């Protein structure tokens with residue numbers, strides 16, 4: 001069991017707010033982007049990937065965001081709807097803003113980077129008045145993603161969503177998703193991340209992302225990081241450590257470690273999104289933290305062993321099968 005009490009009487013399981021963009025993943029892998037010439041187009045954006053993952057787990061999902069009024073925006077909306085995601089609060093921009101592009105470079109399975117084009121993107125133009133209170137009120141869980149805090153009015157839209165979630169007892173998860181190129185300074189990032197994190201029940205981030213948030217603090221240990229947020233709303237703090245696995249801290253002072261599974265890695269990005277989807281799905285099923293972290297870790301392996309993020313988000317049976325195959329020693333890297 002875990003200690004998160006999700007409201008029962010809700011028609012939606014999971015709603016996310018934030019970035020909807022396009023991934024353009026290099027087809028010529030294991031070389032620098034300068035030497036690539038073709039890309040495959042996928043829907044992207046960390047919160048979008050997580051929502052797609054939750055929908056693949058057969059949860060009832062919705063998205064709150066803004067897309068460009070062009071072919072890319074229509075591609076994104078169509079894809080979400082094909083994945084049974086409620087897009088009633090995905091609004092069109094009519095100012096000529098564009099869709100964020102994430103060009104991915106896969107130099108090697110352990111050396112990947114993302115070149116992000118994010119000038120004048122539609123997703124950061126979502127306004128507080130465009131956030132649908134009723135959608136959040138009928139959701140069990142709201143996910144916020146850090147990059148949506150980078151600029152106004154998206155920043156204020158996220159805080160409005162947080163206010164609605166608090167008002168209606170909707171559980172709040174915060175995936176830190178720190179993307180430095182979207183921010184003016186680390187200090188600005190830390191201020192807004194900390195203000196948002198104080199309202200959240202579940203916080204997921206890497207050690208580096210928490211270090212950024214704690215740039216005004218002296219101590220940066222996993223334990224001090226976690227205990228800091230239990231003085232606010234947090235029930236669970238997850239600190240991810242890549243291939244080394246992850247640690248969950250709970251308000252009662254306990255910690256729970258999860259190892260990573262073996263994976264035939266094609267690219268490392270997408271691990272965090274798929275891990276978040278798998279972990280949050282497990283917690284929503286009422287599983288123990290260990291089982292939820294295990295499910296997230298296996299979900300991550302499936303995605304990092306694939307070329308895409310969104311397309312590769314697995315179904316629950318695929319994740320259970322991956323765990324079973326690892327336990328039988330059938331996945332050797």
Ligand SMILES: Nc1ncnc2c1ncn2[C@@H]1O[C@H](COP(=O)(O)OP(=O)(O)OP(=O)(O)O)[C@@H](O)[C@H]1O
Pocket residue numbers: 206240241242243244245246259260261262263265268269270271272273275296297298300301304
């Ligand atoms: N090379 C790997 N092999 C196996 N599992 C991995 C690997 N990298 C990450 N994972 C799994 O995915 C989880 C999340 O990965 P990570 O800590 O890299 O988060 P992240 O930095 O948010 O990911 P992303 O690269 O998508 O931003 C890890 O806790 C681990 O379970």
Ligand SMILES: O=C(O)C[C@@H](O)[C@H](O)C(=O)CO
Pocket residue numbers: 019021022023043044045046047049102114269270271272273309310
């Ligand atoms: O979050 C982004 O904007 C880029 C993602 O779409 C990409 O798939 C990735 O980095 C996954 O975490």
